[in-house]
Amino acid sequence: MDILYKVFVEPFLFMGEAPDLLIQTLWEGLVSGVLYALIALGFVLIFKASGVFNFAQGIMVVFAALILVGLYEKGVPAFLALILAAVAMLVLAIVVERVVLRPLVNQPDIILFMATFGLTYFLIGFGELIFGGNPREMITDALLLPQGTTELDAFGGSIRLQHLDIAAAIIASIMIGILAVFFSKTRIGRALRAVADSHKAALSVGISLNQIWVIVWFAAGLVALVAGIMWGARSGVSFSLQIIALKALPVLILGGFTSIPGAIIGGLIIGVGEKLGEFYWGPLVGGGIETWLAYVIALLFLLYRPQGLFGEKIIERI
Amino acid sequence: QDSIYVPLFTYRTGAFAGSGTYIADGMHDYLQMLNQRDGGIGGVKLVIEECETGYDTKKGVECYEAVKGKNPVMVNPWSTGITLPLIPRASVDKIPILSMAYGLSASARGDIFPWVFNPPATYWDGLSMIIKYIGEKEGGLEKLKGKKIGFIHLDAAFGKEPIPLLQELSKEIGFEVALYPVAAQDMQNQSSQWLSARRDRPDYMIMWGWGTMNGAAVKEAVRSGYPMDKFYSVWWPSEDDAKSGGAGAKGFKMLNWHAVGTNFPALQDIQKHVVEKGLSKSPKEKVGELLYNRGVYNSLLIAEGIAQAQKITGKKAVTGEDVRRGIENIKLDPARLKELGLEGFTETLTLSCSDHNGHRPAFMQEWDGTKWVKISDPIEPMTDRVKAQLDAAAKDYAEKNAGWPKRTEACDKAS
Amino acid sequence: MSSAVQMQPASAETVLTVNNIEVVYDHVILVLKGVSLTVPKGGIVALLGANGAGKTTTLKAISNLLHAERGEVTKGSIEFKGERVDKLSPNELVRRGCIQVLEGRHCFGHLTIEENLLTGAFTRKDGNAAIKRDLEAIYEYFPRLKQRRTSMAGYTSGGEQQMCAIGRAMMSKPSMILLDEPSMGLAPQIVEEIFEIVRILNSSEGVSFLLAEQNTNMALKYATYGYILETGRVVMDGPAQALRENEDVKEFYLGVSEGDRKSFRAVKSYKRRKRWLA
Amino acid sequence: MLYREAGQFKTNYVSDSAIFPLRQDRIGLGLIILAAYALAFLGNSFLLQAVMIPFLVFSLASIGLNILTGYTGLLSLGTGAFMGVGAYACYKLMTAFPDVNVIIWIFVSGFFSAAIGALFGLPSLRIKGFYLAVATLAAQFFLQWCFIRIPWLVNYNVSGALDAPLRTLFGIPIMGPNATPQTRYLLVLTIVIVLTWLASNLVHGRIGRMWIAIRDMDLAAELMGIRPLQTKLLAFAVSSYYCGVAGALLVFMWYGGAEYDVFNINQSFFILFMVIIGGLGSLIGSFFGAALIFILPIVLGIVLPAVLSPFGISVGSDVIEHLRFMIVGALIIFFLIVEPHGLARLWQIGKQKLLVWPFPY
Amino acid sequence: MRAPDHPVMSKGDVLLAVENVSLGFGGVKALTDVSFDIRKSEIRAIIGPNGAGKTSMLNCINGFYYPTEGRITFKGVKRPKMRPYEAARGGIARTFQNVALFKSMSTLDNIMAGRSIRMNSSFFWQLFRHGPAMKEEVEHRKFVEEIIDFLEIQHIRKTPVGRLPYGLQKRVELGRALAMEPDLLLLDEPMAGMNLEEKEDMSRFILEVNQQYGTTIALIEHDMGVVMDLSDRVVVLEYGRKIADGTPDEVKRDQRVIDAYLGVAH
Ligand SMILES: Nc1ncnc2c1ncn2[C@@H]1O[C@H](COP(=O)(O)OP(=O)(O)OP(=O)(O)O)[C@@H](O)[C@H]1O
Ligand SMILES: Nc1ncnc2c1ncn2[C@@H]1O[C@H](COP(=O)(O)OP(=O)(O)OP(=O)(O)O)[C@@H](O)[C@H]1O
Ligand SMILES: CC(C)C[C@H](N)C(=O)O
Numbered sequence A: 001m002d003i004l005y006k007v008f009v010e011p012f013l014f015m016g017e018a019p020d021l022l023i024q025t026l027w028e029g030l031v032s033g034v035l036y037a038l039i040a041l042g043f044v045l046i047f048k049a050s051g052v053f054n055f056a057q058g059i060m061v062v063f064a065a066l067i068l069v070g071l072y073e074k075g076v077p078a079f080l081a082l083i084l085a086a087v088a089m090l091v092l093a094i095v096v097e098r099v100v101l102r103p104l105v106n107q108p109d110i111i112l113f114m115a116t117f118g119l120t121y122f123l124i125g126f127g128e129l130i131f132g133g134n135p136r137e138m139i140t141d142a143l144l145l146p147q148g149t150t151e152l153d154a155f156g157g158s159i160r161l162q163h164l165d166i167a168a169a170i171i172a173s174i175m176i177g178i179l180a181v182f183f184s185k186t187r188i189g190r191a192l193r194a195v196a197d198s199h200k201a202a203l204s205v206g207i208s209l210n211q212i213w214v215i216v217w218f219a220a221g222l223v224a225l226v227a228g229i230m231w232g233a234r235s236g237v238s239f240s241l242q243i244i245a246l247k248a249l250p251v252l253i254l255g256g257f258t259s260i261p262g263a264i265i266g267g268l269i270i271g272v273g274e275k276l277g278e279f280y281w282g283p284l285v286g287g288g289i290e291t292w293l294a295y296v297i298a299l300l301f302l303l304y305r306p307q308g309l310f311g312e313k314i315i316e317r318i
Numbered sequence B: 001q002d003s004i005y006v007p008l009f010t011y012r013t014g015a016f017a018g019s020g021t022y023i024a025d026g027m028h029d030y031l032q033m034l035n036q037r038d039g040g041i042g043g044v045k046l047v048i049e050e051c052e053t054g055y056d057t058k059k060g061v062e063c064y065e066a067v068k069g070k071n072p073v074m075v076n077p078w079s080t081g082i083t084l085p086l087i088p089r090a091s092v093d094k095i096p097i098l099s100m101a102y103g104l105s106a107s108a109r110g111d112i113f114p115w116v117f118n119p120p121a122t123y124w125d126g127l128s129m130i131i132k133y134i135g136e137k138e139g140g141l142e143k144l145k146g147k148k149i150g151f152i153h154l155d156a157a158f159g160k161e162p163i164p165l166l167q168e169l170s171k172e173i174g175f176e177v178a179l180y181p182v183a184a185q186d187m188q189n190q191s192s193q194w195l196s197a198r199r200d201r202p203d204y205m206i207m208w209g210w211g212t213m214n215g216a217a218v219k220e221a222v223r224s225g226y227p228m229d230k231f232y233s234v235w236w237p238s239e240d241d242a243k244s245g246g247a248g249a250k251g252f253k254m255l256n257w258h259a260v261g262t263n264f265p266a267l268q269d270i271q272k273h274v275v276e277k278g279l280s281k282s283p284k285e286k287v288g289e290l291l292y293n294r295g296v297y298n299s300l301l302i303a304e305g306i307a308q309a310q311k312i313t314g315k316k317a318v319t320g321e322d323v324r325r326g327i328e329n330i331k332l333d334p335a336r337l338k339e340l341g342l343e344g345f346t347e348t349l350t351l352s353c354s355d356h357n358g359h360r361p362a363f364m365q366e367w368d369g370t371k372w373v374k375i376s377d378p379i380e381p382m383t384d385r386v387k388a389q390l391d392a393a394a395k396d397y398a399e400k401n402a403g404w405p406k407r408t409e410a411c412d413k414a415s
Numbered sequence C: 001m002s003s004a005v006q007m008q009p010a011s012a013e014t015v016l017t018v019n020n021i022e023v024v025y026d027h028v029i030l031v032l033k034g035v036s037l038t039v040p041k042g043g044i045v046a047l048l049g050a051n052g053a054g055k056t057t058t059l060k061a062i063s064n065l066l067h068a069e070r071g072e073v074t075k076g077s078i079e080f081k082g083e084r085v086d087k088l089s090p091n092e093l094v095r096r097g098c099i100q101v102l103e104g105r106h107c108f109g110h111l112t113i114e115e116n117l118l119t120g121a122f123t124r125k126d127g128n129a130a131i132k133r134d135l136e137a138i139y140e141y142f143p144r145l146k147q148r149r150t151s152m153a154g155y156t157s158g159g160e161q162q163m164c165a166i167g168r169a170m171m172s173k174p175s176m177i178l179l180d181e182p183s184m185g186l187a188p189q190i191v192e193e194i195f196e197i198v199r200i201l202n203s204s205e206g207v208s209f210l211l212a213e214q215n216t217n218m219a220l221k222y223a224t225y226g227y228i229l230e231t232g233r234v235v236m237d238g239p240a241q242a243l244r245e246n247e248d249v250k251e252f253y254l255g256v257s258e259g260d261r262k263s264f265r266a267v268k269s270y271k272r273r274k275r276w277l278a
Numbered sequence D: 001m002l003y004r005e006a007g008q009f010k011t012n013y014v015s016d017s018a019i020f021p022l023r024q025d026r027i028g029l030g031l032i033i034l035a036a037y038a039l040a041f042l043g044n045s046f047l048l049q050a051v052m053i054p055f056l057v058f059s060l061a062s063i064g065l066n067i068l069t070g071y072t073g074l075l076s077l078g079t080g081a082f083m084g085v086g087a088y089a090c091y092k093l094m095t096a097f098p099d100v101n102v103i104i105w106i107f108v109s110g111f112f113s114a115a116i117g118a119l120f121g122l123p124s125l126r127i128k129g130f131y132l133a134v135a136t137l138a139a140q141f142f143l144q145w146c147f148i149r150i151p152w153l154v155n156y157n158v159s160g161a162l163d164a165p166l167r168t169l170f171g172i173p174i175m176g177p178n179a180t181p182q183t184r185y186l187l188v189l190t191i192v193i194v195l196t197w198l199a200s201n202l203v204h205g206r207i208g209r210m211w212i213a214i215r216d217m218d219l220a221a222e223l224m225g226i227r228p229l230q231t232k233l234l235a236f237a238v239s240s241y242y243c244g245v246a247g248a249l250l251v252f253m254w255y256g257g258a259e260y261d262v263f264n265i266n267q268s269f270f271i272l273f274m275v276i277i278g279g280l281g282s283l284i285g286s287f288f289g290a291a292l293i294f295i296l297p298i299v300l301g302i303v304l305p306a307v308l309s310p311f312g313i314s315v316g317s318d319v320i321e322h323l324r325f326m327i328v329g330a331l332i333i334f335f336l337i338v339e340p341h342g343l344a345r346l347w348q349i350g351k352q353k354l355l356v357w358p359f360p361y
Numbered sequence E: 001m002r003a004p005d006h007p008v009m010s011k012g013d014v015l016l017a018v019e020n021v022s023l024g025f026g027g028v029k030a031l032t033d034v035s036f037d038i039r040k041s042e043i044r045a046i047i048g049p050n051g052a053g054k055t056s057m058l059n060c061i062n063g064f065y066y067p068t069e070g071r072i073t074f075k076g077v078k079r080p081k082m083r084p085y086e087a088a089r090g091g092i093a094r095t096f097q098n099v100a101l102f103k104s105m106s107t108l109d110n111i112m113a114g115r116s117i118r119m120n121s122s123f124f125w126q127l128f129r130h131g132p133a134m135k136e137e138v139e140h141r142k143f144v145e146e147i148i149d150f151l152e153i154q155h156i157r158k159t160p161v162g163r164l165p166y167g168l169q170k171r172v173e174l175g176r177a178l179a180m181e182p183d184l185l186l187l188d189e190p191m192a193g194m195n196l197e198e199k200e201d202m203s204r205f206i207l208e209v210n211q212q213y214g215t216t217i218a219l220i221e222h223d224m225g226v227v228m229d230l231s232d233r234v235v236v237l238e239y240g241r242k243i244a245d246g247t248p249d250e251v252k253r254d255q256r257v258i259d260a261y262l263g264v265a266h
């Protein structure tokens, strides 16, 4: 009985008692959600365009951020560094297409997945060789990102909104909007989906896989750069940031691997769900449930919709 | 050609490289300095070899196996996670383990763990010092009654190590404890923990972190508006970690037991013989920083252990077994420190057969926005409260590990 | 054998020349053992042969899709419009006007029928209006597709997918189509229609065809010239007319020995085909 | 033409359906096993302890995952956790019943992970492909959380870690710090051989065919009367059994003690990569994969400094580590390009080439 | 062989009855109010233009789809909603329009996999591949070898089927279905993509199965020659509706069938 009360009543009472905390929790959830979505987005782009589950997305985030910071440290002006970092991601996209993807065209998904793991390994080694393993600070000021906090007094408490988080949300939304339009309204967008469906058939109708892949890997690289800036500003730029990419997995799965809106909504659901869960129910079992809660949430949704919220329907026909 | 093989387990890669690199540089450079300046210890050259563990238990054990056959005089795992599986092997392989101020607190008991050393203080000592310090600030330990203390820790053996003591103290003294575990994969994603801290409003926060966790925690604390002067840490954060909090990090406090800076002859020798000759991997400006000097301290113990062993045995090329005796005979008093060019670098440390730790005091230091400032006298650990627990834990460990050997190694001095 | 058959007139301009190619899969499986053929400009050439003879492989070698299956042309050369194309990528070939309709449908399951058709126009640069016009033309050819235009291709019936695949290739406005088993799985009426479409495209727009087909009857009715493939070799070739009258072809591919069609019920189990070359 | 099958006729179905129909293969296998046992007496302790024991343990775990992912086509990212279940179960069992021989407990502990594995396999009926990964990821993180949050699992140890108590067989220590690498190696080797043999029997029989059928075309399999749920759950259970035993061996025969962190997601990926690079759906491949992913970096760590130093390049352990990462990454890509179906297929093609040698095809 | 678990049926009894079956997918109506029956031991053809709903009909019969309306009676028992494997265990086997073989397995293993439902040695014996497990393996192997001989595919016994040309794959698929010893065999365009000679072979196999084992066969095929020659009765679908049902000759002359499907009279 006591347990039931603690699980089903108390947390809600508490929500009512301290609405400021509830709102703060929701806000934190939304912010994390946006940040997760940013990483998930990179995955989605590549998955959409090639059916490749890109394990290297996490390291690409780190890599992009490190290039940016590294160049800045060498005295390159911040915005030039930003452009150069983008160029570096383009180069990466071209190299990856040449060296990894082209020879593996039409191979099963899992093989390509494995190849991106090889890529991850390579990039970790390469990155640490160049930049060293020490964490860096993101050049938040130089990039003119707002910092500071607004404290709103409300509901008998206060709600703290970080300007950086607000900026992240805005930038992420703009970027997502642009990508969504680009990929749904253009001929490239259609070709992308075709490639993801079948490499062989796409080749046969003259879709240039090489070109498509470079485009999406570059787009994913840009997304990685943005994600790197935002995450970096929040928790520093280091190779361990790569692990955060794992957080994108439940988001992806919940949203559906192929859907840009799915990545966003999935991110928000996971972000909010996990923060609420940890905040209100975590203490009952000693905390730290955040690590698996996201997966359980995703799993529950999947049992209901096996292709995720916005994923492409799994075609079962014989 | 005599030589002494000193393997160093280090991590300059992986998620903990941000902390590990400085430590590695400090450890390496001090030993290298001895080689360059004195031709080693007692005229025997040191063969210094790093083995990269990435703070990963698997690779750590691999490193252990790799060095085991080369007659190492001791191993320095630099990870509580790696230390644990090595503890039972040490006595079998006759290789002393030096887990300096980390590892298993209970291994301070030399009579039960003859091969393991964790000077100058255990994690439990550390925790008791922090509690004591904040107790004094409140005007007496008993004033902590009814207060709430938050404990944010890496969710791993290391971070959980002091929890039993914390809980014990909370019972005795009557303060409340709120635990905030941070999973290794979420080190850079701590918003939930700090959000919960806003809910629980702990009067104090104590942190047991490592690697990127420390910096991220400082950032998040600032972000969520936690009063920094109530935020304490065990002795592992670095300057970089504090810096990542920006101006808001001012007031953040941590324990420490040795000096920062290069104002010591030995450190200047390092600069002269190692750094300037390009034999160090460390950037010049990092020499003398907190974790660098921590590494130096670790190597100081290694060197002393070897020197003592040479003294006791009269041998030059000492073995692991000799060095085990050597460490038990370490006596770093001001005179000796001066001799070594480290006068005032740290407190006196005396180890013995039964006491492998020393349980030495540490002092509190505060981040002033640009550097660490010592703000307290040495704080003695609450030995009275810690000791019984420690003994019980050591006994428990020996009992649970059926067949745990009784100490057979003789003692060199009565204690 | 082919001495009995007259050689293809060399006068006609050729668009496609396959010169003695050898194909190996997976580094070890030798499938084509020296196949040569030519397709004249504006011709319809049929590639006939039993299962596993290597028809599909030949077409894929031409369209450069072999790589995607770990196959390789190890010998010989392929020329399209007088240019070596063995090293081109499939999409460059499509751009040059040569497109393949894969055997076994291969539509994009998650795209609608209409989107499938539009992907066919990927390489085109002549503007949306033209594409739109051609789309309508395809719907004219295959009214069934128009009905199903918003369905996901993965859910459509086998025959609908086949039409979709053919329509999709036509959308690229090719000058040469490599058609692999177009009649497979189609209702008789549609089969005739497809071949009619082939004829129309061929005569009105001058599209050349290389046609791999099991339905020998149909193929030889519409083709101008034919090659017969057996286990990776060309064993016979000649104008369609001549092939149709060849006794062996009649017996083994058309099933009209002794003048009349046999009933499938009457098949004797001991009948074994004679091989031209073993 | 050393390697040929000509002249080896099979006169009955029993010998034709033998797992190694070729005489050369059988002789080769025998020699390998013999060599493996001989190694116990020839190899030094580093080779046995740091290379061979973990290699065998990882091979076993790869076999486990291969049964699930390679043979049945169900992607799992929870291998690490399932290994953990085995390890923790084994620890509980052998400390609760210290009198029963620990080898028995090693085998029994697998049943616990089998049960947990089957439980987390339940969603596989509905969820497929990469999406299924989420169910197994939930298992991974949830179980890992349990390992650290339930002190009962480690008998309320202060260290919160597992450690290997002293255990003997016929009076010889086989577990704990006093057990020599040699005895432990022999034990692990024997267990791995036995379990590999059983796995090979399974995958070559009816059950194996059902698994592969589900993998290749699950709808068709179902339309042929194969019950998808049962078959998948069986795969989950058997696979987790192997992983569980591997986990127990990992902790008690190799590390000698470990934190929960040993069973983290990286471990899961690690095993998955062994399976993929070795060859999905191949038992030999599991060994190849373990060798490539586990042994190669060790070899590189030894070889690289030796290779670099003659050029006067003396590099630190960190640079070696970076190069190691880069080389391993590049090699993975290289091997995949050469043969996407894994080393096992490469091996097969090699044998086929031998068969037709000296002709190219 | 297997003891019949249903009332023994003799030639001519209605084995399967489809009554007023409709099937819809969202907006698309794949089948509308279709009724027909299949009698024991006959060869029943289902024909119709592309997209008429033939494959969908088979899918309903073997439980892959469940009709939105109407009912299906098999061996005199009304079929509840069931999973496909239950239908298979009840005695229905099929081949697929888009070959659905187990690509990586050899021909032999594919057909052996078809016998899974008739094999039941315990997991334990499977582990050791001895005793009952081995005995069973050999016994069924014999049966499978018979099928292989019958279909004349001995030479590809050990080839992974993914590498086989299309025509042979279809033949292996037939073998796999036969291995189930079904009461009712559903063949979805078994001869698509075959040349004349191969069609002849295939026809022979179908007839022989039908005659030797008395297996009832439902056949979808677009080659009218084959359909007319082989089948006892033909049902014709168009746009999901039944437009004709009768003997080949009747159907052939039906004007609606000619308009909708045949084009010219064959
Ligand atoms: N990817 C592949 N790997 C290995 N062998 C292959 C592959 N594709 C085809 N083959 C082999 O190549 C030979 C020729 O196959 P191909 O598909 O070209 O024949 P086809 O004439 O088109 O036959 P069908 O009429 O059945 O379509 C066959 O023996 C087949 O087994
Ligand atoms: N799962 C499904 N979802 C949506 N529509 C479907 C589905 N299955 C079948 N259909 C539709 O139902 C109609 C009948 O399909 P079916 O496959 O039964 O045709 P068919 O008679 O077998 O044709 P063909 O001769 O071309 O194989 C088609 O228009 C198809 O698009
Ligand atoms: C410096 C370190 C060894 C501290 C570390 N966090 C530990 O494992 O204890």
Ligand SMILES: [Mg+2]
Pocket: C055, C056, C057, C103, C180, E166
């Ligand atoms: Mg073909």
Ligand SMILES: [Mg+2]
Pocket: C157, C158, C159, E054, E055, E056, E097, E188
């Ligand atoms: Mg159909």
